[in-house]
Every structure is written in C-alpha cells, then in structure tokens.
Amino acid sequence: MKRILGLSLVIAVCGASAFIQSARSQGQSQELANSPKIIARSRNNHDPQPFGEGRPVGTAKPGSNGISYHGGPLLGVLGGTPVTAYYIWYGNWSGNTATTILTDLIQNIGGSAYYNINTTYYNGSNAHVVNAVGYGGSYTDNYSHGTTLTDSAVQAVVANAIAHGLPNNPAGGIYFVLTSADVNESSGFCTQYCGWHTYGTISGSNIKYSFVGNPDRCPSACAAQTISPNGNAGADGMASIIAHELEEAVTDPNINAWYQGRYQENADLCAWTFGTTTTLPSGAKYNMTLGSRNFLIQQNWVNASGGYCAKSY
Ligand SMILES: [Zn+2]
Numbered sequence: 097m098k099r100i101l102g103l104s105l106v107i108a109v110c111g112a113s114a115f116i117q118s119a120r121s122q123g124q125s126q127e128l129a130n131s132p133k134i135i136a137r138s139r140n141n142h143d144p145q146p147f148g149e150g151r152p153v154g155t156a157k158p159g160s161n162g163i164s165y166h167g168g169p170l171l172g173v174l175g176g177t178p179v180t181a182y183y184i185w186y187g188n189w190s191g192n193t194a195t196t197i198l199t200d201l202i203q204n205i206g207g208s209a210y211y212n213i214n215t216t217y218y219n220g221s222n223a224h225v226v227n228a229v230g231y232g233g234s235y236t237d238n239y240s241h242g243t244t245l246t247d248s249a250v251q252a253v254v255a256n257a258i259a260h261g262l263p264n265n266p267a268g269g270i271y272f273v274l275t276s277a278d279v280n281e282s283s284g285f286c287t288q289y290c291g292w293h294t295y296g297t298i299s300g301s302n303i304k305y306s307f308v309g310n311p312d313r314c315p316s317a318c319a320a321q322t323i324s325p326n327g328n329a330g331a332d333g334m335a336s337i338i339a340h341e342l343e344e345a346v347t348d349p350n351i352n353a354w355y356q357g358r359y360q361e362n363a364d365l366c367a368w369t370f371g372t373t374t375t376l377p378s379g380a381k382y383n384m385t386l387g388s389r390n391f392l393i394q395q396n397w398v399n400a401s402g403g404y405c406a407k408s409y
Contacts, residue, residue, distance in 0.1 A: 108294065108364075163356040164355070165220075166352050167353070170217060179206075179268050181202050181230070182235070183231075184235045184262070184271060185234060186276065187238075187278060188276045193331060194328055200387050203387065210384055210407055213396045213406060214362075232262070235261050243278055243279050244279070250305070250307050251298065259299070266304075270293075270305065272308055273308070285314075291307055291309065304345050313330075315333070320381075321381060323378055327378075339396075347361065363397070366394060
C-alpha cells in the first residue's frame with residue numbers, strides 16, 4: 097500500500113488496521129492463524145494512481161506467480177551493489193535490549209532460508225537478488241525532530257545521519273529509522289501502518305529508507321504477541337516489520353519494480369501470516385531461528401511455482 101505525498105514521494109506502508117480489527121474480534125491466539133488474503137485485501141484500499149513522476153507506464157509483464165514486474169531496478173542483484181542496511185536509533189533506546197536483538201537480526205537475516213525467498217525476484221536483465229544483506233552500522237539520533245515525526249522529518253533524520261556519520265550508499269543502502277516507544281509518526285503509525293519504506297533525494301542521491309516504529313506504543317496494532325521470544329515485545333515486533341520492509345525495499349526500492357495489483361509488494365501479500373510456529377515455555381511463539389535467536393517473522397511471497405507465502409525457500 098502506498099500513499100503520495102506532494103508530487104513525487106511515494107511510500108509503501110505496512111498497515112495495521114486490519115490487524116487491530118482482528119485482534120479485537122478474535123483474540124491473540126487466532127491472529128497468528130489469520131488468512132493472509134483477508135488481511136492483505138483490507139490493507140489495499142487506496143488510490144489506484146498514487147505514483148509520481150517517473151512511473152514507468154505499460155511495462156508490467158503478466159505475472160504467472162501472482163506478482164508482476166513493472167520494469168524498475170531492484171537492490172542487491174547478482175553483479176550489482178550488495179544490499180547494506182543501516183540503523184538509525186531515534187529517541188531514547190538507553191537500556192533497551194532492542195539494540196542488541198535487532199542488530200542480531202540484521203546481521204543474520206542475509207544467507208537465511210527466509211531471505212532466500214527474495215532470490216526468486218529479478219530485474220529486466222534477469223539478474224536475481226542475491227541472498228546476502230550487509231550491516232553497515234548505526235547512528236543515534238537524540239530527538240533531533242522531537243517526539244512526533246512527520247514523513248518529511250523522517251527523511252530529514254536520514255539525511256542528518258548520512259551527513260554526520262553513516263555512509264552515503266544510494267546503490268545498495270537501506271536506512272531504517274527505528275523510533276522509541278515515546279515517538280509517534282503523525283501520518284498514521286499505529287493506526288494506518290506499523291512501518292513503511294520509500295525513496296527520496298538526499299544530497300542529490302536516490303536514498304532508500306524505511307520507518308519502523310516501536311510496537312510497544314500500540315501492541316494490539318503492531319505486535320503479533322505480547323510475550324515474545326526475546327523477552328522484548330516491542331523489539332520482536334519490530335523484527336518482523338524490519339524484515340517485511342527490507343524485502344520490499346529490495347524488490348521494489350523505487351516503487352516501480354515488483355508488486356501486484358494496487359501496489360501490494362511481496363511482503364504485503366503475506367503480511368501477518370507466520371506459517372507453522374513453535375511455542376516456547378514462556379508462551380512466546382517463534383517460526384524461525386536467525387543466528388542464535390528465535391524470531392516470529394511474517395512470511396514473504398515466493399515468486400515461483402505459481403506463488404505462495406512461505407518462511408523459507
Ligand atoms: Zn509492506
């Protein structure tokens with residue numbers, strides 16, 4: 097799902113409203129078992145023409161796997177610049193285990209059977225995504241734009257982090273703005289989405305970036321469970337959202353590559369579905385192990401064999 101801001105800024109958001117409705121009506125245990133189609137469909141009720149200038153027209157190829165290619169570039173394809181993720185810790189993360197948990201996530205997601213799903217996506221030259229994600233380091237932002245961020249403020253936070261330490265990596269970089277639970281995003285965090293990704297011009301370069309808020313602010317909307325595998329429901333909720341935005345940013349970095357219908361990207365097709373889960377003694381559920389940690393990560397769309405949601409490929 098995307099929205100247009102101004103003339104050309106397009107954002108892909110990962111919605112929460114259907115999940116809120118589901119949580120209210122069905123309770124936590126059944127949320128994990130929800131049909132992906134119900135959730136995806138209800139998140140897709142947006143303007144059919146949200147694209148700004150630069151949209152390729154008429155380049156979509158018929159998708160036999162339930163998702164179509166629209167001609168734009170991908171990140172991290174074979175022979176191209178590798179994908180590198182950067183974290184921007186915005187707000188107050190002092191003493192929060194999220195910084196360790198989510199760094200472990202990003203350092204171990206590349207090479208996994210889960211991320212391997214993205215290798216089923218390719219560009220116009222048939223160069224496929226490589227199963228690798230680098231971690232390029234982090235920047236700490238102590239409320240440079242206060243406790244309420246607008247969409248443009250999120251971009252300003254990214255620009256500031258690049259100006260003050262993070263590498264400028266337009267070819268392979270994805271910059272994640274991770275906000276502490278006291279920070280809101282005024283365009284709809286917790287009500288319209290739990291995270292989003294987009295691209296923007298920063299210092300003359302096309303920079304891909306993502307907003308991911310802390311679900312501790314709204315667990316019923318943005319966390320799949322309140323008892324989580326790593327003992328930090330907010331961080332564990334963010335792990336699933338980061339994974340979702342990462343794979344969308346890789347396969348649709350400029351919102352003109354892989355999506356289906358009205359702008360449902362690969363992860364959107366499987367949002368809030370987890371496949372088979374295992375329950376720990378604490379009651380926390382997980383569905384994959386990355387590095388030494390268990391995570392509950394939403395599935396992704398496999399662009400092969402007719403297309404399907406999976407947690408590995
Ligand atoms: Zn999404």
